[in-house]
Amino acid sequence: MAHSDPVGRVDEAAAAMLEALFTQSPIGLHLFDTNLRVLRVNTATPFMRNVSPHELRGRRVRDVYRLVDEDAEALLREVLDTGIPVLRHMARVHVEEGEPQERTFEVNALRLEDPQGKVLGVAVTAVDVTERERAHARTKLLEAVRGNVGRTMDPAVTGEELAATLVPAFADIAIVEVVDSVIRGDDPPLAPLPTGTLVMRTAFRSARPRPPQAHPVGEVRRLAGPTPFTQALADLKPRVERLPTATPWLPADPALAEAIQSSGAHSLLVVPLTLRDAALGIVSLYRTDHSPPFDENDRTLAVELATHTALCIDNARRYTHEHTIAATVQRRLLPRRPEAHAWLETAYLSLTGADPGAWYDTTALASARTAIVIGKVSGRGLNAAAAMGQLRTAVRSLSAFELTPDELLARLHDTADRLAAERAHLPLGDPLRHEELTADCAYAVHDPLTGLCTMATAGHLAPLIVRPDGTLSATAPAGPRLGSSDGAPFAAVEIDAPAGSVLVFASDPLLTSYLAESPGPLAAPAAYADRPLQDLCDALVYAFPAGMGVHDAAVIVARARPFPSDRFAAWPLDPDPAAVADARRRTRRQLAAWNVDDETAYDTQLIVSELVTNAIRYGNPPLELRLIHDRTLTCEMRDAGSAVPHLRHAATVDEGGRGLFITAQLAQAWGTRFTAPAKTIWAEQTLFD
Structure with missing residues (x-):
């Protein structure tokens, strides 16, 4: 075989x-x-x-x-x-x-x-492998959109991110338009949106250099209709359109028709930006030249991309809405104009509310002194603005007690602790319960009579003082942040700030550090001696590099003026009852030289009598009487005693105990101030022209 x-x-x-x-x-x-x-x-x-x-x-x-x-x-x-x-x-x-x-x-x-x-x-x-590669490209594009779109809380930037991701990977031209009310932070309108709805073009991207545009980015316009764009905002459904020159809806927008013809676009995909039956805007995608026309798979993918983008825009809208409310609250809680004596000019740098937790304030104190405070609360949004308002009010109240800066910050630290404790007892579901309440703060008191600025800081907000000779100081010791668990004490420091000095307080330590290292306009404060203080504020803004603008911080700029020597008088007194009559005579002569009216002069002599008598009886030498003729008339009695006077209501048969009561009745305000090793009892009267 x-x-x-x-x-x-x-x-x-x-x-x-x-x-x-x-x-x-x-x-x-x-x-x-x-x-x-x-x-x-x-x-x-x-x-x-x-x-x-x-x-x-x-x-x-x-x-x-x-x-x-x-x-x-x-x-x-x-x-x-x-x-x-x-x-x-x-x-x-x-x-x-x-x-x-x-x-x-x-x-x-x-x-x-x-x-x-x-x-x-x-x-x-x-x-x-066309379909496989297209599916892979669609997956890759979706991942790119999810990773690149929505990185900021700005609806306009979100549109730019989407357009940059889609061109040229998915389309040759991408346009994003957002409903104008959504840009402002309002709730998105429910569909259907009528023809003529106001939209803002937030993004335009083309694969071609110098592409034709029907409408510039940033323009707010009314959508002409009927077009695929108005229809998409009416029924919230995407549309794929072929673009022959005879398309019937093109005459509704002649500028768009001309741009389409110039670009050579042959396929249009319109996708609404929707969220829960509300319309936030539209995305318009074009393909030109040899690019294949959009198909059903492209439509499905575009809907996914638009859904993610709409969610990002809505998050940005909610942030804008909350930010607008927080900025409004901040504006209402902050002073509109500086409050200070004429001997310390102050000016605030304008803010946009980008940091609602930042605050600033100035308070005119007795004896021609001015208190300056700058601060920043942790957190953001409305909660930060509300906490800022609470702390600012507390500082205002505490400053009326004539506390030294370090003691005031210690009391403010206790206030922040109590506010934090209140947060800890909020309902379990309240997110504010788990949000830490801390703050940085700097508090300073400027005295034009001594040329000293006493300050203390909580955190790292050391103020800058530039003297007329150009020397710069930023030596305030950093204390613990308000509300922190650090139990370290606050320390006050006295710094020379004579007439002509410029003081800069900022709620962002980066700004202070930059000015301390590169003073720019602060290097020559004498050049601004006779110019409006706002000029110096503007010069500081111009000196800040890009990305470090004052829009993220509260800033106060102050300039010390000389106190006229002829509007201040001081006399040492013997600790003897005969000194009362001598003090009245000196006061009477000085008030006559100042042309103070008779009624005020009489009341002032009574106040001087009571203050001097009280110091002789209960205080310790040396004794000193001071008169300060500012926008008010202030009488000060200094002694070395540590006893704190208090207001008494004497009985009918009592022979004494009415001194401070009489002083309180005659004066607009009175108080006690401790400046080691002495204390000062002061009384302030209103002057009438």
């Missing part, structure tokens, strides 16, 4: 398999000779199914295959010359199957050789 040749059977099977691959396999098979001419192609290749193999045989590669980004002939020539195969190469090809389109193929190219090593040609396999 004869056996068939096994080698022949293998060759026969291999030939049969090769024939089956060329006639039935969906994988494209292509054979080329050494001149890169077509020997045979697989008729089952998707875009070759309607092409006769005889039409292609003998034709060169460049005449059959049109690669988008590269030369097919050069690619295969390299395989022929080197013998190095090309594996899993992605090639984009223009095909003419039905409507002209671009498809992606995974290509493998191998050099063919006979058993003797003679080069016979190149074998190429090509698998159509």
Whole structure:
């Protein structure tokens, strides 16, 4: 029995398999000779199914295959010359199957050789992976949008982020328009939106340089209609439009029609930005030139992208809304005009409310002194603004007690602790319960009579003092932050601030540090001696580098003025009852020199009598009487005693105890101030012209 040749059977099977691959396999098979001419192609290749193999045989590669980004002939020539195969190469090809389109193929190219090593040609396999690559691109684009869009709390920037991500990966032109009321922080209107709705164009991006624009970015306009844009805002459904010149809705917006024609756009995808049946805006995507028109898969993807973007814009809108409320609260809680004596000019740098927890204040104190406070509460939004208002009110109240800066901050620290304790007892679901309440604060008192500025800080808000000679000081010791668990004491420091000195207080330590290292206009405060203080404020703003503007901080600028020597008088007194009459005589002569009216002069002499008598009886020497003629008339009695006087209501039969009561009745205000090693009892009267 004869056996068939096994080698022949293998060759026969291999030939049969090769024939089956060329006639039935969906994988494209292509054979080329050494001149890169077509020997045979697989008729089952998707875009070759309607092409006769005889039409292609003998034709060169460049005449059959049109690669988008590269030369097919050069690619295969390299395989022929080197013998190095090309594996899993992605090639984009223009095909003419039905409507002209671009498809992606995974290509493998191998050099063919006979058993003797003679080069016979190149074998190429090509698998159509267009849909796979498109799905991968869609997934990648969706991930890019989720990662890049919504990184800020600005609706306009969110639109710019979306447009930058979509062009050119998904569209050749991308436009984002947001309903104008949403930009301002209002609730988005429910659909359907009427024709003529106001929208702001927040973003425009094109793959072409200098593309035509129908409307500039930032413009607020009414949507003309009916158009696909108004329809999308009416029913909240996306739309794909072909763009022949005869599109019936284009005449509604002639500027848009001209821009579309100039750009060569042939496909439009309009997607509404929607959230819970409300319309926030629209995204308009265009494809031009050889880009494929939008299809159903693109529409589905665009809806996902728009949903994410709408959520980001709504978050930004909510932040804007809360920020607007917080800024309004801040403006209502902060002083509109500086309150200070004429001997310390003050000016505030204008704020935009970017930091609602920042506050500033100035308070005119007795004896021609002025208190300056700057602070910043942790947190943001309305809660920070409310806490700021509480602390500012507390500082105002405490300053009336003539506390030294370090003691005032200690009391304010206790107040912050109590406010934090109140937060800790809020309901469990209240997010404010878990929000820490801490604050930085600087408090200073300027005395024009001594030329000293006494200050203390909580945190790192050291004020700057620039003296007329150009020397700069920022030496206030940093105390614990208000509300912190640090139990370290606050320390006050006295710094010379003579007339002509400039004081700068900022709620952001970065600004203070920058000015201390690079003083700029602060290097020559004498140049601003006779100029409006606002000029110096503007110069400081101009000196700040980009990204460090005063819009994120509260800033006070103050300038010390000399106190006239002829409006201040001081006399040492003996601790003897006879000193009372001497004090009255000196007071009477001084008030006459100041042209104080008789009624006020009489009341002042009574006040002086009571204050001097009280000091002789209960105080310790040395004694000193001072009169200060400012916008009010202040009487000060100094002694070295530590006893604190208090107001008494004497009984009818009592012989004494009415001194401070009489003083309180005659004076507009009175109080006690401790300045080691002495104490001062003062009384302030209103002057009448």
